[in-house]
Amino acid sequence: MSGAREPLAPGAAIAPGYEVLGHISRGRRLDVYDAWSEERGSRCVVKALRPERAGEARARELLACEGDLLERLSHPHLVRGYETRLEPAPLIVIETLPGQTLSHLIEVEQAELSPTDLARLGVQLASVVRYLHRNGVLHLDLKPSNVVVESGRARLIDLSVARPPGPAPPGVGTWCYLSPEQARGGELDAAADVWGLGAILFEAATGEPAFEDLEVVEREPDEPDARAPETDTWISDDGDAGPYPQLSERAPAVADLRPLPPALGELIDACLDPDPDLRPSLESLLAGLEVAGEIPAAERRWGRSASREPEIRVL
Numbered sequence: 001m002s003g004a005r006e007p008l009a010p011g012a013a014i015a016p017g018y019e020v021l022g023h024i025s026r027g028r029r030l031d032v033y034d035a036w037s038e039e040r041g042s043r044c045v046v047k048a049l050r051p052e053r054a055g056e057a058r059a060r061e062l063l064a065c066e067g068d069l070l071e072r073l074s075h076p077h078l079v080r081g082y083e084t085r086l087e088p089a090p091l092i093v094i095e096t097l098p099g100q101t102l103s104h105l106i107e108v109e110q111a112e113l114s115p116t117d118l119a120r121l122g123v124q125l126a127s128v129v130r131y132l133h134r135n136g137v138l139h140l141d142l143k144p145s146n147v148v149v150e151s152g153r154a155r156l157i158d159l160s161v162a163r164p165p166g167p168a169p170p171g172v173g174t175w176c177y178l179s180p181e182q183a184r185g186g187e188l189d190a191a192a193d194v195w196g197l198g199a200i201l202f203e204a205a206t207g208e209p210a211f212e213d214l215e216v217v218e219r220e221p222d223e224p225d226a227r228a229p230e231t232d233t234w235i236s237d238d239g240d241a242g243p244y245p246q247l248s249e250r251a252p253a254v255a256d257l258r259p260l261p262p263a264l265g266e267l268i269d270a271c272l273d274p275d276p277d278l279r280p281s282l283e284s285l286l287a288g289l290e291v292a293g294e295i296p297a298a299e300r301r302w303g304r305s306a307s308r309e310p311e312i313r314v315l
Helices: 057-072 102-107 115-134 180-184 190-206 262-271 282-292
Strands: 013-015 018-026 030-037 042-049 081-085 091-095 147-150 153-156 166-168 186-188 233-235 241-243
Touching (some): 013 042, 018 042, 057 081, 057 091, 102 147, 102 190, 115 153, 115 262, 115 282, 180 186, 180 190, 190 262, 190 282, 262 282
Antiparallel strands (some): 013 018, 018 030, 030 042, 042 091, 081 091, 147 153, 166 186, 233 241
């Protein structure tokens, strides 16, 4: 990007009361920092607009929207937002989560969840997605790297592309985790996030994404997809084009890659049905996971009352 500036170095003040401990990542719009909060006396995560984009009204609006959602919404399986600042530079402050991302556990540590733990993971994530929907927003970027797991609890992060149900441009989300309707563009509803949950559970079960991961152009949440007109293709940074496979083929059956209790595999497969009308509702998914994953009856909350929340025991 023309005029790009380097991220802040450790020791720099990113805002009054916040000292940079390290730079975590850089996207097209944001820098993410590990920071120290003087007020709280603890570490936190700061998402800040890149300096060369700090004056862009739309970029500021998107960051403020994410900050508002994270401060307003509260759920045991959702990361907490502490505050949003627009001056002197736009940023949001988020809690630091212990643990590892689910993508790290799958790819690096090659963790293999038992069928029951897989169902527990699904119940925890489906419960927070259901909460988001009841508060009027779709997540639309459900993927293993947006899940942090620690001491048996999964936490969902990153509401940067969250939006109300309704029309959306093509390609909102992450390429290989897009539901067909996200890839295509148009009306989005709860079924798009059910697809995302299915994609997470598929990868947690098999160690592989349901569709091949490719390096593609990062876009703004409201920016039109970088696709050739009237075609179902992505365009990479190198200019290479290829099809969105989820628009022309179905994800493999989980049972083709790993033996699971048939009911559990079929439920994950149903989440990845190309037709959103044929995917399960979140309520039926929650109840179905408890039964299909053979979660002990005393832990079940959705099909019947329970004494405690199911934990992912091996993570």
